[in-house]
Amino acid sequence: MTAFAQHFAFEFKTGLRNPNLFFINYLFPLGFYAMMGLVMTQINPGFTETMVPAMVVFAIMASTILGLPSPLVESREAGIYRSFKINGVPALSILAIPVMTTIFHVLITSTLIVLTGPALFKGIAPVHWGSFALVALVTAFACGAIGALIGVISANSQATVLWSQLIFLPSMLIGGLMLPLSLLPKAILPFSALLPTSHAMQAFLGLAYDQPTTLNPFVSLGVLLAGGALAFGLAIYLFNWDSRNQTRQGHPLMALLALAPFVVSIFLK
Amino acid sequence: MADACVIRTETLTRDFATVLSVRGFRKVYGNFVAVDNISFEVQRGEIFGLLGPNGAGKTSTLECLEGLRRFDGGALNVLNVAPDREPRKLRNLIGVQLQTSGLPATMRVDEAMRFFCAYHDVAPRYDLLERLGLKEKQHSQFRELSTGQQRRLGLALAVAHNPPVVILDEPTAGLDVGSRVELHSLMHELKAGGATILLATHDMAEAEKMADRVAILLRGAVVATGTPRELTAAGSGLTKISVRTDLSVLHHNSAAFPGAQQHLVKEEYAVYYSTDPGPTVTALLGYIAAQNDKLIDLRVERPSLEERFLEITDPGVAQ
Numbered sequence: 001m002t003a004f005a006q007h008f009a010f011e012f013k014t015g016l017r018n019p020n021l022f023f024i025n026y027l028f029p030l031g032f033y034a035m036m037g038l039v040m041t042q043i044n045p046g047f048t049e050t051m052v053p054a055m056v057v058f059a060i061m062a063s064t065i066l067g068l069p070s071p072l073v074e075s076r077e078a079g080i081y082r083s084f085k086i087n088g089v090p091a092l093s094i095l096a097i098p099v100m101t102t103i104f105h106v107l108i109t110s111t112l113i114v115l116t117g118p119a120l121f122k123g124i125a126p127v128h129w130g131s132f133a134l135v136a137l138v139t140a141f142a143c144g145a146i147g148a149l150i151g152v153i154s155a156n157s158q159a160t161v162l163w164s165q166l167i168f169l170p171s172m173l174i175g176g177l178m179l180p181l182s183l184l185p186k187a188i189l190p191f192s193a194l195l196p197t198s199h200a201m202q203a204f205l206g207l208a209y210d211q212p213t214t215l216n217p218f219v220s221l222g223v224l225l226a227g228g229a230l231a232f233g234l235a236i237y238l239f240n241w242d243s244r245n246q247t248r249q250g251h252p253l254m255a256l257l258a259l260a261p262f263v264v265s266i267f268l269k
Numbered sequence: 270m271a272d273a274c275v276i277r278t279e280t281l282t283r284d285f286a287t288v289l290s291v292r293g294f295r296k297v298y299g300n301f302v303a304v305d306n307i308s309f310e311v312q313r314g315e316i317f318g319l320l321g322p323n324g325a326g327k328t329s330t331l332e333c334l335e336g337l338r339r340f341d342g343g344a345l346n347v348l349n350v351a352p353d354r355e356p357r358k359l360r361n362l363i364g365v366q367l368q369t370s371g372l373p374a375t376m377r378v379d380e381a382m383r384f385f386c387a388y389h390d391v392a393p394r395y396d397l398l399e400r401l402g403l404k405e406k407q408h409s410q411f412r413e414l415s416t417g418q419q420r421r422l423g424l425a426l427a428v429a430h431n432p433p434v435v436i437l438d439e440p441t442a443g444l445d446v447g448s449r450v451e452l453h454s455l456m457h458e459l460k461a462g463g464a465t466i467l468l469a470t471h472d473m474a475e476a477e478k479m480a481d482r483v484a485i486l487l488r489g490a491v492v493a494t495g496t497p498r499e500l501t502a503a504g505s506g507l508t509k510i511s512v513r514t515d516l517s518v519l520h521h522n523s524a525a526f527p528g529a530q531q532h533l534v535k536e537e538y539a540v541y542y543s544t545d546p547g548p549t550v551t552a553l554l555g556y557i558a559a560q561n562d563k564l565i566d567l568r569v570e571r572p573s574l575e576e577r578f579l580e581i582t583d584p585g586v587a588q
Contacts, residue, residue: 002387003384003387003388003390005387006383006384006387006388007384007387007388010373010376010380010384013375014373014375014376017375017410018374018375075373078371078374079367079369079371080371080372080373081371082337082367082371083367083371083372085336085337085356086335086336086337086360086363086365086367087360087385087388087389087426088357088360088361088388088389089388241337242337242338
């Protein structure tokens with residue numbers, strides 16, 4: 001097997017072996033999905049229309065924004081990257097492979113949700129399955145890159161929680177998961193446009209469900225792609241091998257540049 | 270070691286008499302000068318010991334040689350490769366056992382071997398796992414290994430790609446006697462295969478036994494270099510005489526004995542350092558008999574590297 005294949009296989013297995021990662025990749029999103037399917041559809045029957053994409057986006061957020069950063073920080077703190085560097089593991093592999101394997105885990109949970117949602121909870125299946133898969137993949141890439149960037153810039157594991165929650169909690173409230181963007185006050189919409197979940201939901205609804213959207217779904221897809229590419233580029237640039245986090249090039253605040261496509265999207269709608 | 274591996278190591282190093290050189294090396298952290306203008310060379314096939322107390326600058330020197338840190342002055346060279354400018358070339362030339370074996374907690378032993386060998390583009394060396402007593406643990410995750418097992422795995426991974434230069438940072442710390450002997454045997458085999466070994470250690474007995482030459486670092490400067498025998502001979506040349514008696518009459522004795530330069534009490538022993546051990550021992554035995562005391566133990570020892578090290582790094586302790 002090539003080095004890439006060995007590394008990919010190891011990282012994928014880590015997502016299953018590590019109890020914390022297994023919880024965040026599978027148990028948490030699927031448990032939340034089951035709860036929302038059982039409870040939310042009773043409270044708000046209209047939720048069934050967006051339940052499948054919303055729960056897919058939730059699963060993506062859980063695995064990438066909540067699950068991905070901490071292992072990156074812990075590995076750096078434990079001196080694992082120093083071992084990797086000495087043995088020729090490139091920084092690109094250290095960041096790209098965990099992002100790819102996380103996307104792989106997310107695709108498994110997403111498939112479970114999209115296949116069981118309509119049967120179990122009367123969720124609406126996508127009209128265009130190919131578009132659904134494409135949007136899921138792009139969203140997972142964008143969120144995975146942001147997760148990697150959070151892991152790179154966080155000084156320690158506690159900081160990852162703060163950064164992750166800074167994205168996760170607003171996404172739950174104003175990111176179009178629980179409430180459609182069309183129901184949000186207009187003053188809130190610019191803030192919603194800064195969140196990847198808002199663009200993911202708009203792209204899902206517009207491209208996979210043929211439903212009217214508040215934002216242009218193609219723009220949203222482009223914003224996710226550009227934001228993901230920028231976040232991943234910044235993660236590579238700001239990546240630090242040093243366990244004491246003392247040799248990074250560039251200031252961590254440079255990470256805010258990853259917001260640029262999302263900020264631009266406020267003016268493009 | 271496999272024959273092919275031995276040939277490969279020798280082929281890589283045969284054009285270089287000096288495999289590793291450190292010239293005017295300087296490393297600064299903020300306002301703190303960790304290493305200041307040190308120089309030494311390591312010859313092909315040599316085991317070179319880097320000794321020094323904590324904070325002497327050993328790890329800073331090693332980390333810069335390994336390409337992990339940038340440095341602030343001087344020149345480092347490993348087989349004609351500058352670690353700071355050509356880190357990729359360096360990867361297959363050196364094998365490094367870090368002081369703390371940083372591996373992912375869930376990585377299995379055999380998986381680690383496959384993983385790192387794949388990045389070095391060589392076949393996995395499962396024989397090393399067996400050699401270092403890790404075969405039974407090959408399906409265990411890294412977090413399930415004892416400290417000693419983790420260090421042995423670190424060593425196996427460091428040498429699996431048959432690097433011509435091996436850098437070992439405290440390789441035997443936390444190892445049991447059997448593992449230590451096995452590690453020393455492996456180091457001898459690597460040396461016989463043409464490998465050059467840079468060994469940083471606190472264990473003076475290990476350095477004295479294993480190293481062809483050593484450098485002693487103190488507060489960021491090299492204060493002594495040479496073979497262990499040269500270093501001990503270059504010391505004050507005192508012979509250590511340890512005496513234990515039934516009534517401990519020597520413990521509070523201030524009498525001068527011929528040749529004895531220093532006197533101290535260490536646990537149950539009265540310890541003398543003498544320039545002329547024969548007359549000193551004769552006088553000591555006479556004194557013990559005159560005091561109606563009974564001799565229990567008498568040891569006459571050549572100064573060890575450890576004592577020479579203490580003499581250099583902390584003269585107060587040595588005396």
